[in-house]
Amino acid sequence: MSIWWSLHLRREAASVPLARRLLLGTMETAGVDPDISFDLSVALSEACANAVEHGGREAAPRSGCTDDASSGGGSPDGTGAYHVTAYLDGDRCRIEVSDSGPGFPPATVARRRPSLAEHGRGLHLIEELADHVRFRNRPGRGAVVSFDKMLKWRDDSLLKVS
Numbered sequence: 001m002s003i004w005w006s007l008h009l010r011r012e013a014a015s016v017p018l019a020r021r022l023l024l025g026t027m028e029t030a031g032v033d034p035d036i037s038f039d040l041s042v043a044l045s046e047a048c049a050n051a052v053e054h055g056g057r058e059a060a061p062r063s064g065c066t067d068d069a070s071s072g073g074g075s076p077d078g079t080g081a082y083h084v085t086a087y088l089d090g091d092r093c094r095i096e097v098s099d100s101g102p103g104f105p106p107a108t109v110a111r112r113r114p115s116l117a118e119h120g121r122g123l124h125l126i127e128e129l130a131d132h133v134r135f136r137n138r139p140g141r142g143a144v145v146s147f148d149k150m151l152k153w154r155d156d157s158l159l160k161v162s
Helices: 015-030 034-054 106-110 121-129
Strands: 002-010 081-089 092-099 132-138 142-150
Touching: 002 015, 015 034, 015 081, 034 081, 034 092, 034 121, 034 142, 121 132, 121 142
Parallel strands: none
Antiparallel strands: 002 081, 081 092, 092 142, 132 142
């Protein structure tokens, strides 16, 4: 069994629960164990919130919301948008969130901050909830957070991997 979907979202706070609900609905329909679904949905929410807050070009407001045309909200150049892609393939789920912002500071890509730091707790939480995590920069094109987790299935799942 393989399911994938991709979203192009505006950098608005309201987009975060939308992505989360879509992931939870997909996993519920596929028959994924609720604890695994919850972990991945929290990790996705953190990655999306990071893209909303930091994921725009310098010309975009840093407030986390781009709700007018002049700020590039949803514009083709991506200053007001970010992307989420989720793959459920066999016994693994892989999620990728990419934005068009300035990227992660080099220290963040090399080593995340401790969980008690003022910033960066969301990235640490993603690392705790997922099996494999990668934070990377695409020079001039933004940042990418990708993570995956092994899936467990409900006993009554119709789509369980055989």
